[in-house]
Amino acid sequence: QEVDITGVTMPITKHNFLVKRVEDLADTIREAFRIAKSGRPGPVLVDVPKDVQNALYEYTAQKPVEKDPVPAVNDSEIEKAIEMILAAEKPYIYIGGGAITDDAGAEVLALAEKIDAPIGCTMMGISAVPSSNPRWLGMEGMHGHYASSIAQNEADLIITAGCRFSDRGTGNTAKYARNAKIIHMDIDASELCKNIPVELGMTGSMKDILQKLAEKLPQQTHADWMARVAELQEKTRELEAQNPDELTPFTAIDALAEAADKETIVATDVGQHQMWVAQHYPFETPRTFISSGGLGTMGFGLGAAIGAATATGKKTILVTGDGSFGMNLNELATAVTNQTPVVVFIMNNGVLGMVRQWQTLFFDKHYSNTTLERKTDFVKLAEAFGMPGYRAMNMAELKEVLPKAFAEKGPVLVDCAIDCDAFVLPMLPPGGCIDDIIVDISAM
Known part of the structure; x- marks a missing residue:
């Protein structure tokens, strides 16, 4: 040791x-x-x-420690931000995990209404604002929504709250936000100008800064800009349109969301299923999306879902892939032993989908170690662990088994067949920028 x-x-x-x-x-x-x-x-x-x-030692009880106070934002910085917002014609609000950590969703919406702006997010900012809100464009970046990524690129001001400008969000940093000035607010001063240079960096509470801005700004209207945003939203709907009777990643997620409620926590593993959930699941409540956010942590999801269900006492969904699920499926024993109310939903395409997607698009279909050809029967595996298992090979079967799965009191598994050639789109190529966005692989 x-x-x-x-x-x-x-x-x-x-x-x-x-x-x-x-x-x-x-x-x-x-x-x-x-x-x-x-x-x-x-x-x-x-x-x-x-x-x-x-060793033995006499313990002396003390009051629980308090966290350090958050530094107050400088008034001159608030005035500078107001000046920049009033000068903008195409403002875009960009939020990350910090907005959720600071419970600032309501303040984000209030500012968006005040300055008449759309809202986009990083993957970690998902659920901060209800996806049903008309200003919500969703995730931008490498696998972001078309509307969110294009609107950010066309904006002349990006108001950033609690995100770090990772490469998955920016793509080629030299070509990121070429037309925009950036206001970056974060509780961690070390994040300011770390990855992207900004015109104004503000350290402090997201909730406090956003509230002050909304209070001090006059009401604004950007009719032409919001009309353009509406066009982009319509284009997104066209790109994401699916036959509701066909079992695809998006129709599977629609069926899953219909079976759950707005408070249901959804955890993911890592891969295509993670991006499909981030793109398409209709999150309405903060802190209902749990994902590792980086490091390719296949196997993260089952432990996270068990933890969320244990902490809340409520049914939790794990959306996983057959590759990720295989990394940590032994924890089904924990879920069964404790009768933890977890719905394990496997989007099973028989391959390591995200890597295979890259091999298809960028490596001339040189497939290496991504076609698994595993013989594991996940339904029988679930039963061997002591929990019910269901299988869905088409949309009719999925609609039949989901109500049964959600009626179970303890853990349950649903093995859902997905086409191995279903890709996560749109996509920015690695090292690319918005000019290189891929929305249709048939044109490649």
């Missing part, structure tokens, strides 16, 4: 500690919680060696 775990985890934690004396343990734990909760939340690791675990 001699791995330097603090050294190993230093690049992937917010902070970490090695406790060498039992006298320091309690205060170290308190400090770890303070750091984890303050500012931009993040993981803190505490390494407690065996000798410290075995």
Whole structure:
């Protein structure tokens, strides 16, 4: 047990500690919680060696630690932001996970109404604003909605709240937002101008900054801009149109959403199914979308869904792929033992779909290790673990089995057949920009 775990985890934690004396343990734990909760939340690791675990020491109770206060935004920065917003003719509000962390969804909507602007998001910003809101364009970026990505590219001002401009959102940074000035507000000052240079960076609470802007700004109208946004939304609907009687990724998600309610938490693994959910599931309530957001963590979803169902006591959906599900399916034993109300929905295309999509589009269909040809029967597997399993090979079967699955009190599995050639579109090629957007592979 001699791995330097603090050294190993230093690049992937917010902070970490090695406790060498039992006298320091309690205060170290308190400090770890303070750091984890303050500012931009993040993981803190505490390494407690065996000798410290075995040692005896008198514990002195103290009040729970409080997180550090959020720095107040500078009034001059608010005035500068107001000046930039009033000068804009095509404003676009762009939100990330920070807007959800700060419970700022209502403030985002209030500002959008005040300045007559559409709202787009990163993947981590999904669910901050109800998807039914007419200003909501959804996710932009590599696999974003057509309307959201194009509108951001055409905007002359991007008002950014709580996102970090990752490469999946920006594409080629040299060509990102060429026509726009950027206001970037974030609780973490280190994120400002880190990936994208901005005209105005503001450190503070998203909720507070957005509220102040909405209060101080006069009502604005951008009729021509919103008419253009409506055109883009109609184009998005055309691109995403599906035959409701045909089993496709989007019609499967429609059926799943119809069987659930607006409060149901949906967790995903990693891959095409993750992007299809991000693109198409109608999230109406904040914090109902749980996804790892990066690092290709296939297998993340089942543990996340079990955790969400355990914490809330409510039925939770896991949308996964056959590749991701295979990484951590052993945790079905945990769900069955505790009768955790998780609906495991496998979008089963028999391949590692996202990698295969890249191999198709960018590597001349040189398929390597993405066609699995596994013989596993997931329905029988579920039954072996002690839970019901259902299979749907077409839309009629899916509509028949979903009510049965949602009627189960404990865990249940649905194996849903998806075409291996169903792709996640639109797509920006790696290193590409909005000029390179792919909406139809038949034209390639």
